[in-house]
Amino acid sequence: MSSEQDEDRADALFHALADRTRRDILRRVLAGEHSVSTLAERYPMSFAAVQKHVAVLERAGLVTKRRVGREALASGDVEAVRSVGTLLDELEHVWRGRVARIDDLLLGMPEDPQHDTTPTRKET
Amino acid sequence: MSSEQDEDRADALFHALADRTRRDILRRVLAGEHSVSTLAERYPMSFAAVQKHVAVLERAGLVTKRRVGREALASGDVEAVRSVGTLLDELEHVWRGRVARIDDLLLGMPEDPQHDTTPTRKET
DNA sequence: ACAATCTACAACCAATTGGTTGTAGATTGT
DNA sequence: ACAATCTACAACCAATTGGTTGTAGATTGT
Numbered sequence A, B: 001m002s003s004e005q006d007e008d009r010a011d012a013l014f015h016a017l018a019d020r021t022r023r024d025i026l027r028r029v030l031a032g033e034h035s036v037s038t039l040a041e042r043y044p045m046s047f048a049a050v051q052k053h054v055a056v057l058e059r060a061g062l063v064t065k066r067r068v069g070r071e072a073l074a075s076g077d078v079e080a081v082r083s084v085g086t087l088l089d090e091l092e093h094v095w096r097g098r099v100a101r102i103d104d105l106l107l108g109m110p111e112d113p114q115h116d117t118t119p120t121r122k123e124t
Numbered sequence C, D: 001a002c003a004a005t006c007t008a009c010a011a012c013c014a015a016t017t018g019g020t021t022g023t024a025g026a027t028t029g030t
Helices: A004-017 A020-031 A036-041 A047-060 A078-107 B004-017 B020-031 B036-041 B047-060 B078-107
Strands: A063-068 A071-076 B063-068 B071-076
Touching: A004 A020, A004 A047, A004 A078, A004 B004, A004 B020, A020 A036, A020 A047, A020 A063, A020 A071, A020 A078, A020 B004, A020 B078, A036 A047, A036 A071, A047 A063, A047 A071, A078 B020, A078 B078, B004 B020, B004 B047, B004 B078, B020 B036, B020 B047, B020 B063, B020 B071, B020 B078, B036 B047, B036 B071, B047 B063, B047 B071
Parallel strands: none
Antiparallel strands: A063 A071, B063 B071
């Protein structure tokens, strides 16, 4: 199912999002490219602290950086944000599975492929 | 916009999800009620450690507990999971706003209420 | 040419976190 | 009645985290 790497990635993504300064930075860079210095101006902390926050977002894949001269321009990666949504959808899917199982119990259904928890794949 | 409390809540939610053991516990309790002891059997760590993880999930609102005799039965709250999805949707909305703004720039549109970033509210 | 700007990173520090063992209280089963 | 079970929480510890200041290298503007 979920490999070690997937879990590492999920850890990094949720951890990156678990800080309000980083979420705010992410909002700004999703709205448009900003240099690290420009971002740093907005927060009551040192440039180095903001640079670290951007680095955490970058390591998680939520932000990409592009060098232009001496500046590092950061952009938010909306696909990475969506991939977090997918992780949540998987959790919701587990919950839906529970409801199906309760139904099966109540209705005494022996089995039903439609209620399968694992994503259907034609070839295995 | 986002109040201090909202940010506290987002911190708690993302932090709770930023640990693979807690995500695994959440999956189990979304699939069905489990006592803390039953959960603890599944992990290579002490009962106390698992009890703490459940407490973190509970404080974030992702899990609720119900006392039955000497047992504490934990359930996952799918609504809380969905509320995290909403937070991500808000980030995606910021990104969509950027695209609209680029369009406006290219097309030289002076203003367009359809592209407003703030959720529309009839009365203000 | 060179001062100013921007970035990355090292070294450091206090607070938080994820784990441990131990204890005590409530409930249960025989 | 009482041993066993379940839970909550305290006290503790090492590792991580979010911040700091300082330094050095690359780029830019005058």
